[in-house]
């Protein structure tokens with residue numbers, strides 16, 4: 134048993150008690166029982182098979198793929214297929230889908246169900262201008278009948294496989310969309326609803342609004358999955374206690390910190406979590422992660438993918454800023470090892486790195502909508518998405534999540 138007096142945590146988390154027996158229940162998604170009630174958030178460029186497998190080995194829960202665009206998938210795009218790929222031991226297998234055409238979505242869901250996928254999430258939170266400008270992403274929940282139409286297409290094709298949606302609060306504080314969109318989705322049979330407590334205008338800035346998550350609990354009777362600002366295992370317990378949500382969705386907090394899932398599993402079992410790894414142990418996880426990326430993408434692309442992770446893993450460790458430039462040029466596991474060897478392997482995990490956003494700047498944006506989009510919110514016409522391979526490729530490059 135670890136010593137609570139040695140807890141490495143933010144000040145306001147020092148006294149948070151671990152879960153008591155029976156305090157929280159497994160998350161039920163169709164026939165799935167997820168324990169602990171913890172979900173790895175879908176993150177583009179992040180939650181590929183390599184990272185999911187690393188997180189899953191630390192603790193249990195549900196580990197969602199990055200978003201897979203329906204058009205790219207149905208066209209058989211090689212990279213899209215790689216991002217959607219899984220391993221035989223990846224159970225349950227969970228995929229996030231991005232699309233705004235009901236026919237594409239139902240076709241994709243049927244194909245995924247045939248492949249044995251156990252859970253499918255629809256991304257309704259993407260704030261990227263290229264997407265909202267056409268009426269896609271976080272613009273969709275402005276039109277609850279359109280939400281209903283897309284969800285119906287998916288649940289109709291999914292059979293017993295649970296379908297969920299993931300949304301933001303809305304476009305802006307004046308245009309909140311989550312309540313009506315959630316009601317529409319619930320009526321069409323979603324198994325749960327995930328809410329990121331920020332608007333598209335807010336992007337990733339400021340503090341996530343957990344009150345909106347509590348409000349959603351009052352509105353729907355399907356499970357609510359709370360998302361936003363789970364940086365430490367203690368935040369998960371606080372979010373569940375304060376909002377009554379049924380599970381937590383962990384995004385940026387686990388970037389370069391896959392052991393957060395071990396800590397989460399421990400506190401939900403009522404245990405004080407292990408201390409975070411020191412630099413030497415972090416280096417071991419980094420080598421493992423790099424090897425998994427190389428397996429998935431091939432050595433050259435895998436190591437290129439690893440470059441951004443090197444910043445996330447070493448954040449706050451002494452001397453890491455000095456080798457960052459060289460870490461961003463690594464081309465082999467050997468080079469990675471050599472550079473990590475320059476850091477003090479005995480250095481304890483820096484407290485300052487617990488609550489730092491490793492991806493996404495803290496700015497806001499003005500959300501772009503199609504001309505006249507707000508004139509008829511009862512309209513359920515699907516937005517025109519990309520169709521030619523060039524359009525799809527440009528669109529996929531622009532996508533970066535919810």
Ligand SMILES: Cc1cc2nc3c(=O)[nH]c(=O)nc-3n(C[C@H](O)[C@H](O)[C@H](O)COP(=O)(O)O)c2cc1C
Nearest residue numbers: 174175176177200329361362383384385533534535
């Ligand atoms: C690098 C990155 C990529 C993301 N990609 C996606 C995505 O593909 N689909 C999605 O629904 N949300 C995506 N998001 C949003 C996260 O799933 C999550 O909603 C958001 O980061 C808030 O949670 P957090 O405060 O725990 O980070 C992404 C976020 C980040 C940081």
